[in-house]
Amino acid sequence: MKLTLKIWRQKNASDKGAFVTYPIDGISTDMSFLEMMDVLNEELAVKGEDPVHFDHDCREGICGMCSLYINGHPHGPKQTTTCQLHMRSFSDGDTITIEPWRAAAFPVVKDLVVDRGSFDRIIQAGGYVSVNTGGVPDANEIPIPKRIADEAFDSATCIGCGACVAACKNASAMLFTSAKISQLAMLPQGQVERMSRAEKMVAQMDAEGFGACTNTGACEAECPKGISLTNIARMNREYFSASVKSENV
Numbered sequence: 001m002k003l004t005l006k007i008w009r010q011k012n013a014s015d016k017g018a019f020v021t022y023p024i025d026g027i028s029t030d031m032s033f034l035e036m037m038d039v040l041n042e043e044l045a046v047k048g049e050d051p052v053h054f055d056h057d058c059r060e061g062i063c064g065m066c067s068l069y070i071n072g073h074p075h076g077p078k079q080t081t082t083c084q085l086h087m088r089s090f091s092d093g094d095t096i097t098i099e100p101w102r103a104a105a106f107p108v109v110k111d112l113v114v115d116r117g118s119f120d121r122i123i124q125a126g127g128y129v130s131v132n133t134g135g136v137p138d139a140n141e142i143p144i145p146k147r148i149a150d151e152a153f154d155s156a157t158c159i160g161c162g163a164c165v166a167a168c169k170n171a172s173a174m175l176f177t178s179a180k181i182s183q184l185a186m187l188p189q190g191q192v193e194r195m196s197r198a199e200k201m202v203a204q205m206d207a208e209g210f211g212a213c214t215n216t217g218a219c220e221a222e223c224p225k226g227i228s229l230t231n232i233a234r235m236n237r238e239y240f241s242a243s244v245k246s247e248n249v
């Protein structure tokens with residue numbers, strides 16, 4: 001395949017940045033999107049030019065590191081991670097526009113790499129259990145109805161990629177935060193800190209500068225893991241209950 005890539009290049013956080021056009025040839029439809037980017041970077045390195053910086057780690061759809069905004073969609077045209085997107089989703093002769101996640105709470109570090117430390121700080125605020133649950137066999141002795149276990153697992157499949165934020169007009173992090181609150185709120189191990197968790201994580205989410213929910217559902221539509229909007233409804237209930245019972249009032 002022969003393609004034209006329009007890629008956002010930005011030297012650092014304070015640089016204005018601009019699109020640069022790169023023609024590329026000889027791309028196999030079986031390559032992943034990141035392998036196509038590797039081919040471009042090898043060509044740039046041979047020419048002595050600065051390769052395009054982008055994030056990746058597992059390349060298996062697990063770690064949530066890859067974060068390219070492709071042709072107006074976070075992770076591109078399929079509901080999958082960028083690393084699991086293949087070039088067969090494009091046609092010979094296509095022009096592909098590649099940008100970083102756009103959100104004030106995700107400042108650009110360089111080119112297509114953004115700082116998602118704001119997500120880490122939301123987790124640090126309350127996305128954990130501090131009770132001792134013992135070893136795996138002890139935890140397995142706590143009876144949990146299958147429906148609840150399945151729902152908690154579905155919420156826990158959020159990989160923290162940030163596509164929900166990139167998809168949202170308000171750059172809201174409610175889908176991510178609600179998934180992380182839900183996965184613990186539904187399980188017995190998460191009950192001890194349940195109320196303070198919702199308050200602290202929502203407060204941190206707001207402090208990081210993420211916007212309010214637009215109610216458009218763009219986050220769910222673009223999420224590579226199919227995290228449901230019902231998590232946001234649960235987070236709102238958790239937060240409301242916490243506000244009523246808060247020790248901080």
Ligand code: SF4
Nearest residue numbers: 158159161162164223
């Ligand atoms: S909710 Fe979906 S889009 Fe948002 S961080 Fe989690 S996996 Fe990524």
Ligand code: FES
Nearest residue numbers: 059063064066083
């Ligand atoms: S590189 Fe890990 S999810 Fe894409």
